[in-house]
Amino acid sequence: MKLLNEIEAHLVINELERSYPNAKYYLNFKTPIDLLVAAIISAQTRDEVVNAVTPEIFRRYKKASDYASADIKEFTQLISKVSFAGNKAKNIISTCSIIAKEFNDSVPDKPEELMSLPGIGRKTANTILINAYGKVYGIPVDTWVIKLSYRIGLSGEKNPDKIEKDLMKVVEKKEWARIAYVLKAHGKKICQSKVPICSICPIKSLCPRNGVSKSK
16 A cells, blocks of 8 residues: 655645534533443444434433442443443443542543543543543544545554554644544545445545555
């Protein structure tokens, strides 16, 4: 895979940002604890399924301490439609128990504190910080970001942490909070997993997939 040079990468990113001005985070939530729970549930699960499951959960549980005291069998049943429901229920209850005891029932707003919690990796920590607190330390790298970063030549890596570092070099910091959702919007609309619709792609003249580049 040919990687875009810095000029090409900036052109691609700018065009994608222009093409998807309304791209935003895709899970429904109202509070930081809602977001943390939804983000843990969302791993390897379609957004539509998560958003269908969470309203009842959010109705029953309002604070981390509520989740901490939840019955694991009952909670697992509530999220039974999502993948790995048992493991996710265990992580949510364990994480919320720690938050209730060690963080005064408030979701932490520092990356190292979030990543110390069960079920919270760098992607989820970035997601919570950006969308719950407006704090931008990095770029959330999900499945779509991994796929498209490689496919359109923004990174030659497959490791999420390395992809994030590559993106942080070519994406202006003011766009770090949004670029993951821009890439996802592009993936779902045009650069689809099985059959990309290259004929109407706004970046087709620069995409290495087409073997065409404006730069010499």
